[in-house]
Amino acid sequence: MTDASLDGRSIPREDAYAHAARILGAAHFPLVAGLGADVAGARAAILLAERLRGAFDHLASRDALADLDVLRSSSMFVTTPNEARLRSDFILLVGAGLSSYWPAMFDRLALHEPPRFGAQSRRRALWIGPKRGEAHIDGVDIDTIAAASHELPGVLAALRARVGGRPVALGDAATKKLDAHASAMKAAQFGVAVWAAENLDALTIEMLCGLVADLNAATRFTGVPIGARSGATGVVQASGWMTGFPPRTGFGRGYPEHDTWRFDARRLVDSNEADAALWISAYDGEPPPWRRADLPLVTLAAAGAKADGRGVFITVGCPGRDHDAVDFAQETSSLVLRKASAPSKLPSVADAIGAIGARFSEDVPC
Amino acid sequence: MLTCLRGGHVVDPANGVDGVRDVYFEDGRVVAATAGRKPDAEYNAAGHIVMAGAIDIHSHIAGGGVNTARLLLPETHRGHRPRPSGAPLSTAGWSTFETGRLYAQMGYTTVIEPAISAHHALHAHLELADIPIIDKGFLTVLGNDDFLLQALRRRESPAAVADYVAATLEATRALGVKCVNAGGAEAFKENVRSFALDDVVPQYGLSSRQIFQTLQQAVVATKIRHPLHLHMNNLGLPGNVETALATIDASQGLPLHLAHVQFYSYGKEGKNGFSSAAAQFAEKIAANKNVTVDVGQVMFADIVTISSDVLRQYNSLGAARPKKGVIFDGDHNGAGVLPYSYRVSDFFNAVQWAAGLELFLLIDDPTRVFFTTDHPNGAPFTTYPEVFALLMSADMRAQWLSRLPAEVLELTNLPSIKREYTFYEIATMTRAAPAHLYGFEDRGQLGPGAVADVAVYKLQSNRAGMFRNAAYVFKDGELVVRDGVVERYSFGKTLRVRPEYDRAIDQRLDAYYDDLYGLPRSLFEVSDAALPRSYAFAEVACRS
Numbered sequence A: 001m002t003d004a005s006l007d008g009r010s011i012p013r014e015d016a017y018a019h020a021a022r023i024l025g026a027a028h029f030p031l032v033a034g035l036g037a038d039v040a041g042a043r044a045a046i047l048l049a050e051r052l053r054g055a056f057d058h059l060a061s062r063d064a065l066a067d068l069d070v071l072r073s074s075s076m077f078v079t080t081p082n083e084a085r086l087r088s089d090f091i092l093l094v095g096a097g098l099s100s101y102w103p104a105m106f107d108r109l110a111l112h113e114p115p116r117f118g119a120q121s122r123r124r125a126l127w128i129g130p131k132r133g134e135a136h137i138d139g140v141d142i143d144t145i146a147a148a149s150h151e152l153p154g155v156l157a158a159l160r161a162r163v164g165g166r167p168v169a170l171g172d173a174a175t176k177k178l179d180a181h182a183s184a185m186k187a188a189q190f191g192v193a194v195w196a197a198e199n200l201d202a203l204t205i206e207m208l209c210g211l212v213a214d215l216n217a218a219t220r221f222t223g224v225p226i227g228a229r230s231g232a233t234g235v236v237q238a239s240g241w242m243t244g245f246p247p248r249t250g251f252g253r254g255y256p257e258h259d260t261w262r263f264d265a266r267r268l269v270d271s272n273e274a275d276a277a278l279w280i281s282a283y284d285g286e287p288p289p290w291r292r293a294d295l296p297l298v299t300l301a302a303a304g305a306k307a308d309g310r311g312v313f314i315t316v317g318c319p320g321r322d323h324d325a326v327d328f329a330q331e332t333s334s335l336v337l338r339k340a341s342a343p344s345k346l347p348s349v350a351d352a353i354g355a356i357g358a359r360f361s362e363d364v365p366c
Numbered sequence B: 001m002l003t004c005l006r007g008g009h010v011v012d013p014a015n016g017v018d019g020v021r022d023v024y025f026e027d028g029r030v031v032a033a034t035a036g037r038k039p040d041a042e043y044n045a046a047g048h049i050v051m052a053g054a055i056d057i058h059s060h061i062a063g064g065g066v067n068t069a070r071l072l073l074p075e076t077h078r079g080h081r082p083r084p085s086g087a088p089l090s091t092a093g094w095s096t097f098e099t100g101r102l103y104a105q106m107g108y109t110t111v112i113e114p115a116i117s118a119h120h121a122l123h124a125h126l127e128l129a130d131i132p133i134i135d136k137g138f139l140t141v142l143g144n145d146d147f148l149l150q151a152l153r154r155r156e157s158p159a160a161v162a163d164y165v166a167a168t169l170e171a172t173r174a175l176g177v178k179c180v181n182a183g184g185a186e187a188f189k190e191n192v193r194s195f196a197l198d199d200v201v202p203q204y205g206l207s208s209r210q211i212f213q214t215l216q217q218a219v220v221a222t223k224i225r226h227p228l229h230l231h232m233n234n235l236g237l238p239g240n241v242e243t244a245l246a247t248i249d250a251s252q253g254l255p256l257h258l259a260h261v262q263f264y265s266y267g268k269e270g271k272n273g274f275s276s277a278a279a280q281f282a283e284k285i286a287a288n289k290n291v292t293v294d295v296g297q298v299m300f301a302d303i304v305t306i307s308s309d310v311l312r313q314y315n316s317l318g319a320a321r322p323k324k325g326v327i328f329d330g331d332h333n334g335a336g337v338l339p340y341s342y343r344v345s346d347f348f349n350a351v352q353w354a355a356g357l358e359l360f361l362l363i364d365d366p367t368r369v370f371f372t373t374d375h376p377n378g379a380p381f382t383t384y385p386e387v388f389a390l391l392m393s394a395d396m397r398a399q400w401l402s403r404l405p406a407e408v409l410e411l412t413n414l415p416s417i418k419r420e421y422t423f424y425e426i427a428t429m430t431r432a433a434p435a436h437l438y439g440f441e442d443r444g445q446l447g448p449g450a451v452a453d454v455a456v457y458k459l460q461s462n463r464a465g466m467f468r469n470a471a472y473v474f475k476d477g478e479l480v481v482r483d484g485v486v487e488r489y490s491f492g493k494t495l496r497v498r499p500e501y502d503r504a505i506d507q508r509l510d511a512y513y514d515d516l517y518g519l520p521r522s523l524f525e526v527s528d529a530a531l532p533r534s535y536a537f538a539e540v541a542c543r544s
Helices: A013-026 A039-051 A061-073 A081-087 A105-109 A149-163 A172-187 A202-215 A232-243 A265-270 A349-357 B064-072 B096-105 B118-129 B146-153 B158-172 B184-189 B208-222 B241-249 B278-287 B310-319 B347-362 B381-392 B394-401 B423-438 B463-468 B504-516
Strands: A004-006 A030-036 A075-079 A090-094 A124-128 A141-145 A190-196 A220-226 A276-281 A297-302 A312-316 A325-329 A334-338 B002-012 B017-026 B029-031 B041-044 B048-052 B054-056 B108-117 B135-142 B176-180 B228-231 B256-258 B291-294 B302-307 B325-330 B333-341 B454-458 B472-475 B478-482 B493-496 B536-539
Touching (some): A013 A276, A013 A297, A013 A349, A030 A039, A039 A232, A039 A276, A039 A325, A039 A349, A061 A075, A061 A232, A061 B064, A075 A202, A081 A190, A081 A220, A090 A172, A124 A149, A124 A172, A141 A172, A149 A202, A220 B325, A232 A325, A232 B064, A297 A349, A312 A349, A334 B118, B002 B454, B048 B423, B054 B423, B064 B118, B064 B325, B096 B381, B096 B472, B108 B118, B118 B135, B118 B158, B118 B493, B135 B158, B146 B158, B146 B208, B146 B504, B158 B208, B158 B504, B176 B208, B184 B310, B184 B325, B184 B333, B208 B228, B241 B278, B278 B347, B310 B325, B310 B333, B381 B394, B381 B423, B454 B463
Parallel strands (some): A075 B325, A090 A190, A124 A141, A276 A297, A297 A312, B002 B048, B054 B108, B108 B135, B135 B176, B135 B493, B176 B228, B228 B256, B256 B291, B493 B536
Antiparallel strands (some): A004 A312, A325 A334, B002 B017, B017 B029, B048 B454, B472 B478
16 A cells, blocks of 8 residues: 555655656646645745745634734733743633643643642633533633623623723623623733634734733733644744745745735635645645645645545655654644654655655756 | 965954955865965955954844744835745845845854743754854843742752753753843733842842842853853833943953843933933943943834843833734743834934944943844844944944934934944954854954854945945855855854753753643753754853
């Protein structure tokens, strides 16, 4: 059984690299998308996009850009999960299903233990908009404000208004309840808000970050964003130092241009602007989001990915499982080395891109 | 391959050279003139100034803070021209690739990033790995870390503290230690909003003075060459020259480097309560030979401030231009990233600009005052050529002064200072002295055995133009820049120290991480497996 195929037929991996080089090398405006990769894979992919004067996007750009939009248009207070674990005396959880975006979250934040630094008192928690039955953490006093996801901006805005002592158009009982939450937050010595951009939009995040900033007028409050899936945060970092910009960046003019609409992978494909694509999804084999079926396609994906039988498919190792990999670690808010948990001979994304890049015809510049 | 630079005016203060002569190098090193051997390559350097490659001792070029600034300000660094063949991403605005190219074009061949948090060391190395041409290295920030503060509170032995410092340098693969507003980031987490030299960190009962003094001693004990690199308290505040003077008084006669001192040279005179106190500061520096400083010159430009002084950055949030920023409470550390714009019409900015030049010009020992803009905090490093020109020309300074708000002229001594830097002094400040400051035996000079990092500038009256585009730059003996254009896209080395220490501290630290974070300490260490295979380190020897 080979781990590469062409239009659904198994072929030797070396042949697959050669086919991939032909497809990408012949394109006028190739797209490097998915980008579900470790830092080395992202680095190779971005250099490839630059070399081919194509564009690159990440499969979770929508979520990563929701946080970045707030960052680059207003302000953000952030901390590490370590500080949240060791110092927070108040946790503000925003949105449903947080632990599905970060399964180890409650284990890591250890909210049931008293903080080691600062107030060292029993922690309090407020969860705005949890799923039914979700807002229960053993050993933690946890208040909730029920809110559907579309109600979150309104709730956060009202809470922010009351923190700032401004009026809200709510009844007395509702205002009183909000005031109690506002007072609890203001009484915190080191509060931490936790959210996942995957289920929030930029305006909600902006309101939340505004609330956090306002609380700093009198006490300390900060935030822990839960990063987007498939290595997005690490890819954003590598993209940042390599090009100055996050993904959704193109090189058509020979230098990087960042445009979140223009270089959206799905739009580039479905509008026919991109004439070939390299789809990378090394963590879980997530499929591409576009509808167009006739696009010349090269896929680098984890074993078990559902190949739809078109184009070149090359199985790559999962970062941190099949091979050592540098990834952004949610638990430390930093880039770390993940040692291979089940080393295999599968190529990494960087290996595969290196092999493809070595097979371009001479018309492709270096 | 033997290369000869023929007939240039060689300015090499480390070897006392200031005159026309030939420079030879072979296999990446400078060699003595070899009688009878014909060079394989020869460059006519007549009419040119030949110096060793410049060394930047303090420039924020890599790491989480810099990258946050890139992502915060996409509007400020758009590229505008395609990159040349063979030099990927070298025109991508503010990318690591562009950073290496722009430095090399100015004849800089070694640049030190001064502020990396220990837990983000790997990130910094990955960015350094993508900076082409130049050699680089970084300082690890200590002074707000619980392990250290606990050790001080428990009055542990100086040897234990030195072991901890050395172990941290080893784990992060750094070149030295920086301390930023000692205790201030920790105090800010406890909602302290101002933090001076004798203020005490809550919970620990330690003053900023005690923390920096202990680190100063520990750095000496590790035998690494670079002294403690200190970012003092009260950065940017009116009257903060008093803090700077008190810090020098507290320096115990031990080596101490004070970073970007322009930001600490302010008095409270005048109707705005803000004036230059550079003269007073310069006198103090001159009298304390254990102290070195870098200036952190301000230039009138749009910039971004990237600082581990999170308390100070928080207090500046309202003054950001444009109004946005990031405030980060890190693991035993902090950082703030805020854009700003220095304007020639702004009274305060004009005083800052003048105070920086005063420091350069009033400290008459170029071996103890270093050339920085605290890039990008005071100005981007791309303004260096203009700053060199200002130092070398009183006329040019007079022209600039004429554009400043009139009241500024009464609050600075700059108009009365006629000193003009010579090439010899420029080379001292940017080559010989930085090599000494970091213990680089074979850099910053052109004696036999030195690394063949060489910058050749075409002599011209337009000093800024001269320094902006070197005629030739050689890195490890290879021609990398010709007429200000990068010709060869090589990758340099990362400089680090490896002090000896009692490894028992590693076990203690392992246990500390397990207990405190519930995470293995190895998760935060920099290992070879995490770095690109091509990434190369060079070790800077400790004192014997």
